[in-house]
Amino acid sequence: AQSVTQLDSQVPVFEEAPVELRCNYSSSVSVYLFWYVQYPNQGLQLLLKYLSGSTLVESINGFEAEFNKSQTSFHLRKPSVHISDTAEYFCAVSVGAAGNKLTFGGGTRVLVKP
Amino acid sequence: GAVVSQHPSWVICKSGTSVKIECRSLDFQATTMFWYRQFPKQSLMLMATSNEGSKATYEQGVEKDKFLINHASLTLSTLTVTSAHPEDSSFYICSAIPGQGDQPQHFGDGTRLSIL
Numbered sequence: 001a002q003s004v005t006q007l008d009s010q011v012p013v014f015e016e017a018p019v020e021l022r023c024n025y026s027s028s029v030s031v032y033l034f035w036y037v038q039y040p041n042q043g044l045q046l047l048l049k050y051l052s053g054s055t056l057v058e059s060i061n062g063f064e065a066e067f068n069k070s071q072t073s074f075h076l077r078k079p080s081v082h083i084s085d086t087a088e089y090f091c092a093v094s095v096g097a098a099g100n101k102l103t104f105g106g107g108t109r110v111l112v113k114p
Numbered sequence: 115g116a117v118v119s120q121h122p123s124w125v126i127c128k129s130g131t132s133v134k135i136e137c138r139s140l141d142f143q144a145t146t147m148f149w150y151r152q153f154p155k156q157s158l159m160l161m162a163t164s165n166e167g168s169k170a171t172y173e174q175g176v177e178k179d180k181f182l183i184n185h186a187s188l189t190l191s192t193l194t195v196t197s198a199h200p201e202d203s204s205f206y207i208c209s210a211i212p213g214q215g216d217q218p219q220h221f222g223d224g225t226r227l228s229i230l
Contacts, residue, residue: 034218043120043207043221044158051216090157098218099211101148104157 002027002093006105013081014113021076021108023065023091031093033074034102035065038088047089050074051098086112115141118210120222128230129200135193135225137208143188144210148219149181152205164191198229 007022025031032051036044048059055067065076074091091105117140125133137147145166150158162183163171170183180202182194191210195202205226209219 032218036221041224041226043118043223044209046218046220049218094218098216099146101160101163102158102219106157109155 002031002095002103004091004093004103004105006089006091006108008108009106010109010111012111012113015083016080018077018079019081019085019110021089021091021110023074023076023105025072025074025091025093027072027093027095029095031095032098032100033065033067034092034094035063035074035076036090036092038090038107040087044090047076049098081110081112083112083114086110116212116217116220117141118208118220118222120208120225122225123223124226124228126228126230127198130197132194132196133198133227135195135206135208135227137191137193137210137222139189139210139212139220142210142212144191144212145188147185147191147208147210149183149191149193150207150209152207152224154205158207161193195227198227200229203227203229 003026005024013019034049035047037047038044048057050067058064063078089108092102094100119138121136147164149161152158161176164183164185166185185191205224207224209221
């Protein structure tokens with residue numbers, strides 16, 4: 001079985017400051033890794049994914065995450081946050097295929113302050 | 115592309131009634147859909163995997179007779195909460211996988227269910 005741990009349940013950060021959201025996973029087999037973002041009263045939006053290839057993946061809105069196999073981590077970073085980045089962020093893994101059932105971390109709430 | 119729509123977005127009903135939630139893939143066919151439940155300030159918990167034309171696969175601890183899932187077409191899955199009670203109040207989210215390629219799940223906007 002797989003498990004995902006997001007070490008920070010809440011991260012307050014000032015606007016234009018950098019942010020890092022930590023995600024560690026446990027699995028006996030290779031996994032696919034995802035970051036999803038959830039705005040209040042909405043579903044989840046895929047932020048970025050690691051399926052194979054380059055261990056550094058980037059999104060169109062400035063987020064990036066790096067897969068580190070030795071540390072079983074997939075931390076999410078953004079060098080300069082905006083107020084609109086205030087949301088809940090979920091790290092997730094699947095096994096076998098990108099569309100297989102997901103195991104989610106507990107989520108990290110990012111609150112961007114002006 | 116890969117838009118998933120849920121309906122309704124909000125529903126309030128009396129205890130003892132049954133509520134149906136629809137999940138539609140608008141611009142793709144989905145042989146597999148998933149249903150999740152999310153309590154306030156918590157993560158998503160997978161309830162069941164819905165496969166078109168066959169019975170859903172429920173996760174351990176999820177009551178099959180309580181949460182009826184029907185995936186009758188390649189673009190529609192429904193979740194019916196039968197004889198709902200206040201403890202069934204939650205945020206229900208579905209997701210679907212585009213049929214071709216190794217694609218990640220795409221999520222609907224969720225349905226907030228409140229049982230009085």
